[in-house]
Amino acid sequence: xxxxxxxxxxxxGSGYALVAMAFRLMNSVSPFFNMTxxxxxxxxGYVAYALLGAGVPLYLVVILALLASALFSGLLEIGxxxxxxxxxxxxxxxxxxxxxxxxxxxxxxHLIFGSQYQTLGNIGSTKxxxxxxxxxxxxxxxxxxxxxxIWGFLNYFLHHTFMGKKIRAVNDSSTLADIIxxxxxxxxxxxxxxxxxxxxxxxxxxxxxxxLEPTMGFNLLFKGMIGAIIGGIATLNGAFFxxxxxxxxxxxxxxxxxxxxxDLIAFVIFIAFLSLRPQGIxxxxxxx
Amino acid sequence: xxxxxxxxxxVLSLTACDEKKETANADTKPVIKIGATLPLxxxxxxxxxxxxxxxxxxxxxxxxxxxxxxxxxxxxxxxYELKKAQQNLNRFNDxxxxxxxxxxxxxxxxxxxxxxxxxHIIHMACALSDVVGKGKYNFNHATTPKExxxxxxxxxxxxxxxxxxxxxxxxxxxxxxxxxxxNMLLDEGFEIAFDMQxxxxxxxxxxDILKMKETNPDAVFVEMPSPMIEIFGKQVKEMxxxxxxxxxNTFPSAPxxxxxxxxxxxxxxxxxxYEHFEENTQLRPMPCTANVYDGLKMxxxxxxxAEIKNDNQLPQNEDVIDVMxxxxxxxxxxxxxxxxxxGNINSASVxxxxxxxxxxxxxx
Numbered sequence: 001x002x003x004x005x006x007x008x009x010x011x012x013g014s015g016y017a018l019v020a021m022a023f024r025l026m027n028s029v030s031p032f033f034n035m036t037x038x039x040x041x042x043x044x045g046y047v048a049y050a051l052l053g054a055g056v057p058l059y060l061v062v063i064l065a066l067l068a069s070a071l072f073s074g075l076l077e078i079g080x081x082x083x084x085x086x087x088x089x090x091x092x093x094x095x096x097x098x099x100x101x102x103x104x105x106x107x108x109x110h111l112i113f114g115s116q117y118q119t120l121g122n123i124g125s126t127k128x129x130x131x132x133x134x135x136x137x138x139x140x141x142x143x144x145x146x147x148x149x150i151w152g153f154l155n156y157f158l159h160h161t162f163m164g165k166k167i168r169a170v171n172d173s174s175t176l177a178d179i180i181x182x183x184x185x186x187x188x189x190x191x192x193x194x195x196x197x198x199x200x201x202x203x204x205x206x207x208x209x210x211x212l213e214p215t216m217g218f219n220l221l222f223k224g225m226i227g228a229i230i231g232g233i234a235t236l237n238g239a240f241f242x243x244x245x246x247x248x249x250x251x252x253x254x255x256x257x258x259x260x261x262x263d264l265i266a267f268v269i270f271i272a273f274l275s276l277r278p279q280g281i282x283x284x285x286x287x288x
Numbered sequence: 289x290x291x292x293x294x295x296x297x298x299v300l301s302l303t304a305c306d307e308k309k310e311t312a313n314a315d316t317k318p319v320i321k322i323g324a325t326l327p328l329x330x331x332x333x334x335x336x337x338x339x340x341x342x343x344x345x346x347x348x349x350x351x352x353x354x355x356x357x358x359x360x361x362x363x364x365x366x367x368y369e370l371k372k373a374q375q376n377l378n379r380f381n382d383x384x385x386x387x388x389x390x391x392x393x394x395x396x397x398x399x400x401x402x403x404x405x406x407x408h409i410i411h412m413a414c415a416l417s418d419v420v421g422k423g424k425y426n427f428n429h430a431t432t433p434k435e436x437x438x439x440x441x442x443x444x445x446x447x448x449x450x451x452x453x454x455x456x457x458x459x460x461x462x463x464x465x466x467x468x469x470x471n472m473l474l475d476e477g478f479e480i481a482f483d484m485q486x487x488x489x490x491x492x493x494x495x496d497i498l499k500m501k502e503t504n505p506d507a508v509f510v511e512m513p514s515p516m517i518e519i520f521g522k523q524v525k526e527m528x529x530x531x532x533x534x535x536x537n538t539f540p541s542a543p544x545x546x547x548x549x550x551x552x553x554x555x556x557x558x559x560x561x562y563e564h565f566e567e568n569t570q571l572r573p574m575p576c577t578a579n580v581y582d583g584l585k586m587x588x589x590x591x592x593x594a595e596i597k598n599d600n601q602l603p604q605n606e607d608v609i610d611v612m613x614x615x616x617x618x619x620x621x622x623x624x625x626x627x628x629x630x631g632n633i634n635s636a637s638v639x640x641x642x643x644x645x646x647x648x649x650x651x652x
Contacts, residue, residue: 001498008494115333116572117515124544126526137526210491210519215331219489254495259486260458 003133005251011140013247014147015209017240018202019224020231021154022195024239027228028171029188032091035098036076037224038217039105040196044069044203045212046109049118062204069200070193076101077192082185102217109214120207139208146205150198151240158236167191226270232280242280317358318601320591322584323380324390325373325400328365331488332393334514335576336365339392339414341569342577346584348568356592357602362386370399377403387605388412388587392576394420394461401426410590410605412583414576416461416536418468421631424609427586429579429625429633433468436536436552439637441472443550443650444507451481453505453531455496455520457512458485465511465536481505490516493523500529507532514541514574521545537575543645550650551642554579554622554635561621579635582620586612586633 019041026034048065056064080101084094128135158164170177170187178184202220206212224243231242246266253265273280324343327336340363347359362384364376373396380386381403388410391400397415404411404425413420413428416436421428444452452473456466463485470480481503484496500508508531510520517538522545524533533539537553539546553575561581562573590612594603616626625633640647 001502004498005495008492011494012492110329110333114571115329115337117334117518119518122544123518123522123542124525124547126522128526135526135528210522211515213331213515214333219491251495255499259484259490259493259496262490262492263487 001255005255006248007134007136009244009248009251010144011136012251013227013244014144015202015206016223016227016243016247017147018143018150018198018205019220020227020239020243021151021236022198022202023221023224023228024233024236025154025191025198026195027233029167029174029184029191030077030081030085030094032094033098033225034081035095035102035218035221036073036105037195037199038219038221039102040069040073040076041199041203041206041220042109042212042214042217043072043105044200045120045207046113046118046203047200048120048204048207049113049212052120065204066197066200069203070196073196073199074189074193077189082188086185106214106217113212113214115214117211117213118207119211120204123211137209139205143205143209146201147240150201151236154198154236163187163190223266226266229278230269230273230280232282234279235282238280238282241282245281317356319358319360320388320602321360321362321380321384321386322388322390322587323362323364323376323384323386324392325364325366325376325380325396326392327368328363330367330369332368332513335392335574336368338571338574338577339390339580341571342565342573342580343390343584345565345568346581347588350585350588355588359588359591366396368393368396370395373399374403381407381409387591387602387608390580390583390587391415392580393459394464395459397428398460408605410587410608412587414579414583416465418464418630421633423631425605426631427583427612427627427633428631429583429586429622429635430576431552431554431635431637432632433465434472435635436465436637437469437472439639440469440509440534440552441476441478443639444473444478445476449478449506449532451479451503451505453481453500453503453508454483455500455508455510455512456485457516458487459513462511462513466509469509481508486512486516488513488516491519493520494527497523497527497529500531501527505531507534509534511536512538514538518542518545539642540647541572541574543642543647546642547645549642550639551647552637553640553647554637558621558623578620578622579633582618582622582625583633585620586615586618586625589615589618 023037044065047068048061051061051064080097081094127138129138129141158168166182166187169182170184174184227243227246228239230246232238249269250262250265253261326339327333343361347361366373366376377400380389389400390412391397392414394415394417397413397420400411401420401423405423408425411426414430415428416430416433418432454466454470456462482500510533521542533549535551539549539551561578565573590608593611594607596603613627618625622635627633639650641650
């Protein structure tokens, strides 16, 4: 039972981690609670669904779905958040705007695809990978591998590339970054597009694993957000491991108590961390 | 400019002609409004949209015959929330002046049944509930939980099962049925291997399935709506939890997942109707689609056949109800139907098994 629990933690936590990393990345340069993060992930899933239905080859479906999410994220930034920010909108106003965008998005998805549950691929035949002690669906194995790859890539990108340095500079102080000539809006746009790619990956993987519904965006967002805050919203590693910790806590709670406790546990931990350790598990090192 | 003004005048005159045509229709045929409070948005929107489509198709098919009255359907979204459903019912009564209302599922059905008795409005529900159909003005077109439960318990006994697991969504109907089944199983000497529940937002059942495996049940009854049931079925397969599963009505939504498993359903689902529904709505039929279709038809036929008394333009609801109650051979798409003294439209429970992707009747 313990082995299965740990493996399930890794699988579920990887899904949360993708959104958590996207949330952290976006929040690092544009610090407001962006509700459209859930919508961007869902878009990736539904674009994949539409393309698969049109007979497009799988490799192209994945590329186009990720591009769609990235483009959507970028367009939201250019069309809505940057202009509002330039006009002095507060984080609260931006959050409310993102809620409006999310609501519109959900309605549009509902109108185009209907409200019925959809899946990518054939729900009845799941390709399984045999690990000896147990078999795990291929899509879940991919989710774990891809989340680790993205975690590694983002760490490398942020710490070993020039653009990564710029992003960290804006994160540290957007005012100073502006003063020294870094084009903040451009950097935020690049981060939005990058976030869109990551969320698109999550949307496609979730679409294959548990299916698509117009209303799934909020759940994706909240679990990713809680994971990021538990781990430490200030660091990418915090977001990644916070998401894994959240999945572990949920699974243990379900194993010890009942399935209905899953969300309760998530939010109790969330409130506890906000109250007692708001900087999260992985406190960011401060410059001395 | 002249051409523009001429075009505007033409459009206005055409509109006026249309209005005259409508008024002419309204003059010759009195209008009867039938309301429906449904979850058209939210998690159960897939079901609400399906019910709406079933009602619209039912009316469309009825309108091909020569009806005495003009029927208008009024839909309001309740998002499966009691507060919104109550607001909708108030609106139906106070503003729309509906003569009948239709609801879907237990929670809202129970609310509407009290409302119907107070306001003397005909209420037709499709709810897995023993109480929604009670009262003079209430009808419930769904097999009762007791009927389904006794059919299933009999099946389990015949197959020598001793330990039964129960896994239900935390939704009023699912919980109510779960309790009915559990009590019946205990009365018949069965052991309850586990009795678990999951919130409708749950999408990961793997830990629950691990716990189920440890209890070694002979069979598992699982009652949850889409998409919970599809995701659960997928994860059961992935985790090789090879135990007979049973459900009410939802297995046919994903036959590839539930091959070989049995499910409870109403008597004799009509394949022609399902094809007719899919062809006209581009939606897959689901539990209650045929019931809602028949339910509206029963109401309309009640109005069509009821006597008009005391110089009224329309029959009174009480007379419509008398017609409905007296018709014990209503030809529904589900089967030949009648209404019992508790307002339940009698649909016997049957057990079907998914064989080669198709439902096959196992036991009546």
